[in-house]
Amino acid sequence: MKGVYIIADHMLSALGTDSAAHYERLCSGETGIRTYDKWEDLSGPFCLAAVPDDQLEAACTRYHIPASYTRFERFLLLSMQAVIQESGIDPSSPDTVTILSSTKGNIDLINPATAERFPNARINLSETAHTVQSHFGLLQPPVIVSNACISGVMALLMGARLIRSGQYRHAIVSGADVISDFILTGFESLKAVSPEPCRPYDADRQGISLGEGCGTVVLSADKHPGSIAILGGSISNDANHISGPSRTGSGLQQAVRQALSASGNPRIDYINAHGTATAYNDDMEAEAFHALGMQSIPLNSFKGYWGHTLGAAGMLETIAACWSMRRHKLISSAGYAKNGVSKPLNIITQTQDADIRTCLKTASGFGGCNGALVLQKEEDYAGHRAL
Amino acid sequence: MPVIAHYSLIKDDALVVDGRATYRHEDKEAGVGAFASALYKHMELSYLKFFKMDNLSKLGFLAAEALLKAVPDFADTPKDKTGLFLMNAHSSLDTDERYYETVANDENNFPSPALFVYTLPNIVIGEICIRHKITGEHAFLLSEQPDATLLCNYVRNVFDENAVDAAIAGWVEYYGDKRHALLMWVNRQPGQVGATEFTPATIQQLWTIHS
Structure with a gap:
């Protein structure tokens, strides 16, 4: 492969x-x-x-x-x-x-x-x-x-x-x-x-x-110094409602499970989620990450920084996640102060140094769609710490 | 190598399934609304959500109903391993214009949420998924002309990754009273009666003979 x-x-x-x-x-x-x-x-x-x-x-x-x-x-x-x-x-x-x-x-x-x-x-x-x-x-x-x-x-x-x-x-x-x-x-x-x-x-x-x-x-297809690998990904559909997410997050769960399985089930160090700040979306994500047993993995949304950029969101957020991985930084989730989702998540409240090898990126949208990508930096990445 | 096991086609006044015309609307000039309602009745469907759909969704929904009725093993296909890959040229522009009329109307400025939610082309995928409980891989792609090479290559990639066991793939276009849907049921079972290899050439051939 x-x-x-x-x-x-x-x-x-x-x-x-x-x-x-x-x-x-x-x-x-x-x-x-x-x-x-x-x-x-x-x-x-x-x-x-x-x-x-x-x-x-x-x-x-x-x-x-x-x-x-x-x-x-x-x-x-x-x-x-x-x-x-x-x-x-x-x-x-x-x-x-x-x-x-x-x-x-x-x-x-x-x-x-x-x-x-x-x-x-x-x-x-x-x-x-x-x-x-x-x-x-x-x-x-x-x-x-x-x-x-x-x-x-x-x-x-x-x-x-x-x-x-x-x-x-x-x-x-x-x-x-x-x-x-x-x-x-x-x-x-x-x-x-x-x-x-x-x-x-x-x-x-x-x-x-x-x-x-x-x-x-x-x-x-060619690795460069400092490049981040896309290990795998998956797309799913809730088959539930065209403009609201499923309550249980079953579609997101399916996308994450399949993305992880397509990537060889690596340990995830960090999740950059969709986090739109609507009541339904954020609760759905909380339900899904709990059901997946991923509730204690550090998680953020970038939408408090540049809003919901729709068709650009998955691109901008994936790039920011790559920078976080390369620079060994977990970035705080802007706008978050007190837990407001149905099941608590490990939201990043302070920007901090951390070694992030593998990241899960997720997104969800109208039409009941969900997407998940698994990103990974190379084992020997410490050599590029100075970048 | 995946095969095209079945297909459905809606073009102007006709519904064709696996090469046989199964319905022809009496009024060739009928608008898409009248045509869709007549076809819905002809197929003896009972699905109230149909009536709140936009024209693009109605067209895709009806083509999918006709297609899946022709697939004997659909019930046995795992729904999380069923894909849905569609394309068109004009996205949801018909509904975009209808929605924007509710925004730009100075006297009665109430932007319609019921129209706004249909201003994305992938909503037709969502409607088909809800109806048939399909939860697998999907994508909505835009292209001026049906791009058989892209559709075939990408769907085959998804099969090769074992992300799907079967898929609906095709074209669903509605704009300016031009309606055209071609949906193919693609799976991995060679040797089926009437099955054709899923290649850019065979897709192109289906498109050509029916346009």
Whole structure:
């Protein structure tokens, strides 16, 4: 069985425009969630984790991404350009597959005011595939994964499988979503949005904070110093309800069990969970991790730092987990103070040094979907402690 | 090597199962709603959740009903080892537009949660899973045209990993009154009557003869 390694990464969110900036701010406990009096034509206040325009412009300038692209496309293109430069791989090689994950892509173009500058068809993610293909001169349009909030985890697993089967040597996997009035009104209509920055697993949690951003990695069949292996993963469905998780977390349990079994059942040192801060999601996760006997493993959610970034969530969170593993740090779960889930979990309340060899990443989403990935750094990793 | 053991197809006014037309709607120009309701009645289904689904979900749901009725061993297939891999070109855009009308309506601005929950393409997977208690691997992929190579390669990867024993794979598209669903039942039992190897060429052939 071939190994699959994460050899380069890039993060863009309210917290910064590169991975190192994200890691620094995670360690210092900064959040990117701010209160906005209004969003476009909608009157707030809203707690959102938006990418600041000036920072986006500066990053686009650095990577030569013109303003003729939409906001969503610029997220993808600059983040992909960053990992292509870092890894030195050739995106147009027949050995390289490109996979994009997003829930809604250019959905902000559904607003006629935003759409003016772009042709109608641009709203389709299948069209984004062509935009990205021509920007980078790819042989094939990217594969597009659109599977609610597990899209990022699913795209990573798909990339890992396509490499493991020998079809490709490299995969560029990128996930992005932007905040729009479409998404904001939708989550508001479901009464799922928190009036304060979200507080995953906390007793006073009141719902999600919406975020936006992009996370991109290069997966490779070749191990590099400092790379993290994707040992295995699994996707499951609750078969219970389209917009609420199962009470028992049976679907998440199934995904975790199968992911562990596909990975050779390693000991898990750390869990980066989904933790949206809705009442139902966080309780479901607590039930599942208890049923799996994983309740005492240190666990966090990153959503208190950059909100729920939907199709980017699995990407950004997996990358942050990789940084935690490489830097030997358990990062505190922002917004958490007092246990508020049906069965207590070992939530990380203080950022601390720890040797993390193996990490479980999970995600769940609308449509009853769950995803789990097992990440591992190499035995001899101590040699890279200075990195 | 997995095989295509059965397939169902909904195109315009017709339902085809394993190559035989089993239903043809009398009104060729009927909208998707009228067509879906008529097909639901014709199949003598009794599943109230059907009526709250969006058009994409109704289409996928009906194609799955027709397909699984043709699979004699479906009841014996472990549901956690049954996969569901779908693609289309327009995601949930039909419902996205309907939802956004409830947002952009200045006089009556009540964004509809009932529509919003259908503004993701993988909800049709969720609906089929709920109906048939399928809990296995799945994915919703978007592609301008049916991508037989990608679908075949990925589904075979999942079979090779032993993550599934059987899967529903195919295309479910609804936008601008164009409806097209092709679902294949893929499993590992060669030698079945009518079974075809699951390859990009055979998938493409099914797509071509029915489009």
